[in-house]
Amino acid sequence: MHGELEQAGDRWTLRFSRPLPHPPERVWRAITEAEHLEAWFPQRVAGEWAVGAPLRFTDPGTDHPAFAGEVLACEPPRLLEYRWGTDVLRFEIVPDGSGCTLVLLDTIDELGKAARDGAGWHACLDVLGHHLNGSQPPWTPREHWGDVHPEYLKRFGPEASTIGPPQGADATTEGGG
Numbered sequence: 001m002h003g004e005l006e007q008a009g010d011r012w013t014l015r016f017s018r019p020l021p022h023p024p025e026r027v028w029r030a031i032t033e034a035e036h037l038e039a040w041f042p043q044r045v046a047g048e049w050a051v052g053a054p055l056r057f058t059d060p061g062t063d064h065p066a067f068a069g070e071v072l073a074c075e076p077p078r079l080l081e082y083r084w085g086t087d088v089l090r091f092e093i094v095p096d097g098s099g100c101t102l103v104l105l106d107t108i109d110e111l112g113k114a115a116r117d118g119a120g121w122h123a124c125l126d127v128l129g130h131h132l133n134g135s136q137p138p139w140t141p142r143e144h145w146g147d148v149h150p151e152y153l154k155r156f157g158p159e160a161s162t163i164g165p166p167q168g169a170d171a172t173t174e175g176g177g
Helices: 024-032 034-040 111-133 141-156
Strands: 004-008 011-020 044-047 054-058 067-075 079-084 087-096 099-108
Touching: 011 111, 024 034, 024 079, 024 087, 024 099, 024 111, 034 044, 034 111, 054 079, 099 111, 111 141
Parallel strands: none
Antiparallel strands: 004 011, 011 099, 044 054, 054 067, 067 079, 079 087, 087 099
16 A cells, blocks of 8 residues: 655656545545545645636645645546646546545655655545545554654655655654654
């Protein structure tokens, strides 16, 4: 269930593939509807899911500044792609029997944040799985990030871990980051 790191020209792509025992329409709602996004996505999303529509991302309860994005592709219930700040997020939902496979691609500018962001998406997708199952994870997302981050450091290497942990995370998980 760990993400992979691939070079994409002068950028890098984190790739995650998660089989889910839920129909594509249910997973689509989980990645597009505010009440579901609040359960697992790192920010609040405001905007319309239509190609070319502007998006606004906020982090309520923190002093992190809001930032903008734009919908690049939207083909319900199988494809959603948008700019998330400088990243490009692409969600592909592939039907598989009575369930589906969710593929998340996060294309990033800086290799140095790959281990940090890989662990972050890993934790987010695990929370999404619990949300879809109607259960609560036995850990907080921050705790889970700390648990999976060392594996991303090992898998992606030192050049992919020069940008430290997210604000509020335990810096010891980043080797002093």
